[in-house]
Amino acid sequence: MGPAYLRYSFTKGTEQEVGFLVDALGLQPGHRVLDVGCGPGRHANALARRGIEVVGIDISQTFVDLATASAPAGASFVRADARRLDYDGEFDVALSLCQGGFGLVHDDEDDDRAVLDGMSRAVRPGGRVALSAFSGYFAVRFLEADDVFDAATGVNVEHTTVRNEAGEEASFELSTSCYTPRELRLLATAVGLRVEHVWSVTPGAYRAAAPDLEQPEYLLVAERPGGTIPRR
Numbered sequence: 001m002g003p004a005y006l007r008y009s010f011t012k013g014t015e016q017e018v019g020f021l022v023d024a025l026g027l028q029p030g031h032r033v034l035d036v037g038c039g040p041g042r043h044a045n046a047l048a049r050r051g052i053e054v055v056g057i058d059i060s061q062t063f064v065d066l067a068t069a070s071a072p073a074g075a076s077f078v079r080a081d082a083r084r085l086d087y088d089g090e091f092d093v094a095l096s097l098c099q100g101g102f103g104l105v106h107d108d109e110d111d112d113r114a115v116l117d118g119m120s121r122a123v124r125p126g127g128r129v130a131l132s133a134f135s136g137y138f139a140v141r142f143l144e145a146d147d148v149f150d151a152a153t154g155v156n157v158e159h160t161t162v163r164n165e166a167g168e169e170a171s172f173e174l175s176t177s178c179y180t181p182r183e184l185r186l187l188a189t190a191v192g193l194r195v196e197h198v199w200s201v202t203p204g205a206y207r208a209a210a211p212d213l214e215q216p217e218y219l220l221v222a223e224r225p226g227g228t229i230p231r232r
Contacts, residue, residue, distance in 0.1 A: 013204015020206035041067025048075035085118030094119040103177040125226030136178035193222035
């Protein structure tokens with residue numbers, strides 16, 4: 001897809017999402033953030049424009065190059081596999097925001113745990129992890145005619161056509177792990193995080209709302225125990 005990714009409607013709410021996260025996580029200029037599955041850098045670059053230092057990682061070199069080309073001071077990007085993060089207590093916050101990384105890699109049933117475990121290790125004690133994941137309830141309730149939801153694994157499979165910058169089309173089968181709030185809490189606890197919130201959100205309309213069946217994503221906020229970071 002390359003630059004055409006940013007034409008999709010779900011990418012248009014970046015500033016609202018970032019503004020909400022800055023307030024909810026107490027982010028301030030000088031804090032360090034790891035953006036896991038950063039795509040073309042829309043969240044990372046918006047955070048950097050607020051004086052926050054951001055490192056974005058993505059498996060796609062094309063996205064890393066696009067993010068780098070538009071990066072303001074304070075944002076940097078590297079190609080890396082979210083399942084194999086090698087950071088150790090270097091960040092105040094680690095993010096993974098749909099449609100980014102979490103839930104999109106599941107060659108193995110432990111892949112999502114590996115991503116979250118790496119994010120937990122990447123933040124210093126007292127640091128926080130925030131990630132959005134697709135809602136299993138929403139996926140089943142509003143299942144598209146051509147989608148297949150596997151009840152045993154919680155994976156939704158869809159067939160879609162995407163276009164690149166030149167308008168050329170290609171068809172793909174997309175698989176996404178979906179979650180319930182309870183599953184997110186259990187997964188976070190299993191990697192040593194203390195869960196603070198699970199909220200129902202929609203791209204471009206993040207809010208502190210109790211889990212429901214109507215919104216397509218859940219936003220998990222959790223803390224690595226053992227310390228504090230400055231907060232507003």
